[in-house]
Amino acid sequence: MLRDVMPHFELYQPDSLEGALELAERLGPDAWLVAGGQDTYDWLKNRTRRVAALIDLTGIEALKGVREREDGGLEIGALTTLTQLERDPLVRERFGLLAAAAGRVAAPQIRNVGTLGGNLCQDTRCWYYRGGVDCYRAGGNMCYADTPQGQNREHAIFGASRCVAVSPSDTAPAVVALDAAMVVHGPRGERVIPAQRFFVGPAKNIRRMTVLAPGEILTAVRLPAAWAGARFYFEKVADRQVWDFALLSVAAALRMEGDVIRDARIVCGAVECVPRRLQEVERALIGQVRSEELAASAGELAVEGARPLNFNHFKMPLMANLVRRAIREA
16 A cells, blocks of 8 residues: 555635535535644545545634633633643643643644644544554454454553544543533534533444534533632653653542542543543542542552453553542642
8 A cells, every 4th residue: 555645635725614614514525624634644645545625624713712701711712722722821720631631742743733623533543443454443344453463552441342442632531521511513503512422432433533423513622610720630651752642641630628529530541432531430539538548549449340452451550550640649
């Protein structure tokens, strides 16, 4: 297969959301919507997918920037770059968890171009799937990673249903931990979806990573005031400090009253096809005095039910340790 050669396609560059939606409806499945393009262009240059047209959204100024909401929360345009998100003073002051997650994506060059919406909506990075193998997710009848010989070091330890690929997004665990709302526009108007329901696993739809239907566009992410100024913790473990996707990550938000945990959100990335919210751990924390013993028991609880593959057993102690550190150090 010829690699690293971009195929021919038509390029459309609308300057309004209405124009983008009209193009998406008119061109149908022969067109892809593009934000920063870091995921899309990989598919095209490797020629594992072909499209007739790209609809470049980066000219839509209304979908960029951070805006205060009347309730004290923030609304972040989906085309806000990861660098802007990392550096924005309002995000850093009120929702430092998301700023920290954005700052761990890839490398500065990619963060300067990549967008929040693109990072949240990117496809999985399983090399069998990305390499053009006819796996379940690509329409075939087997998962090549979930075999005795499969290379599955980066794959799921929870929630596998035919496919064991994980979500590669660094910002996804953070928006779920912050109880964010995802604003989506499409041919039928606007809908607002809780972040936890925005991402879908293979049992629900093996061909998609999100609930976005054809022709729909993620336009903004709303962060509620309820978690503004909470105690946050984000950690990403990868083979290298830059460029690499997570082997495992944790995003935590704690509301404290003295040493007592009044509310908690703990979400892990790269352990399931969707960001994995640890609701049993959260329930075990609420009303408890924060301590090393509590953090350690929460880490053990976090990995209950895990089903590691041949080469990713290391994710279990790693996940337990990250959860323990998040509770102890938030």
